[in-house]
Amino acid sequence: MLGARRPHSSAALLSAVLLLHVQAAAAVSFQVLAPSGPLSAPLGGTVLLSCHLSPTLSAQAMQVKWSRLGQDVHLYLPDGSEVQGERYRGRTELLRDGIQSGSLVLRIRNLTLQDEGHYLCDFQSDSTVGNATLELCVTSSGSDPLLHIGGYDGKQMNVTCLSVGWYPKPKVLWSNGHKERLTPSNKEKISRNQGLFDVSSSVVVTEHSDPTLICAIIPSSPGPEKVSAILISDDFFPQVSSWKVGLFLFLSVCVCLLFLPACYLWRVQRAKRKSSNLTTKK
Template structure:
């Protein structure tokens, strides 16, 4: 009897002009940095120009956008949504209202609702906003060698939500891996996974699978003998010795050059030095020059003045 009475009352309400509110029937998808659109409508079609239309986040008091008394009420919005919403009222007379939310961030993900109310009646609808960000193409690098094994690292950044990261072998089989995830200042995920493989492992791939979108990005590397060629320490020692010798002689050469340059400046300042001074060790102005430098100076000046024969004979 009570069930019958409740059904009759419900039918009377609908017959007296009551309506229902419908929103998106599945999660709304949006990419970071793009816009999202939320649509609500009344059924049956009812003019909502004189009604209150409230879009909210999670709970009724968290206002995303408010339309009341025939106009928008921006002062009622939460600060993070101010200047980012626009209510499309082209079809409000038919009970259809749409809200555009601009410049989506990962912080906007969650439950949203639309509440439409008249003076004596209200209805609401709830839906989910799923925010996505596609990260970078995975970068595979070699981080080290252990005996005959090689350690690989795969890195990808800028994901939301956290992707599924996998290493795969030559036949597409999943390989065991160690993973690490961090979040940047914008709430995006940076993912690293590592793997140790043996010699001749063949084709190894690193993939990132998005949790909401049917998108996967992959990078591949071929592991062969070239990664494990032994290092010739004998050759490395020779190369290192040559480099050290070259560096030593280069330093000595620079020292000689600058010493000669200083000596030349001293001579230009104080005048030429008699050749006999070099023989008697009296020229102190170039005493700081290494012996090798003095030999170069003497060679460049040529032989000294020829002594006359005391006997007067040629």
């Protein structure tokens, strides 16, 4: 009879071991990892926010939520359903390709300036909760600089550099044809239009300045700078050539040399006329 009971005892032991393994797996702790540096994406573009578990675990039966400033962005539920946040409705998509290995990626489309900030990625199992933070920076590359000449008084002029549609606020750098840094004539002017920055800056140009001016708009975030250049024509500051000055002096001397003998001869002739008139009267 004892021998007949052994298979049941073995089965019970095996079931107990399996139950312990299941409970241990359910109680496994994990960490949530995310990119440490800020992510940059263009205004109106698309960004991918990724989080994954360490050690590698399946997140299929977990709840995963992305949120920002306490507001839900996108929610994944253990039954496989999803809920989009109200502000992000129609703009988010969950990429589940790596869900079995604990990796989920949230795609956000049509980015706005209001989407910039810190996002919380939260994983929750029956026994463990973990989260990580991601930073998103939204950028906008403005227009090519427009150079405008004004305030010309014959001796100097103002050259203004204008560029619009930047985010975040850019810097303006002036240089000449020799790559020497120039100092603006006044502090750069910055205004905001629908959240984007418009910037303008001016330099003073005189007849002694390098005729080549270069205006560069330098973004504060990673991205290409925008550059425009202008060549100031000599017509703005007419200069008399040295050979013209020499010719003028030469002609002036010649006129003087011709004028003095002519004046002398005129006086001689005048004296003779007076003498002749006196003789005739007598």
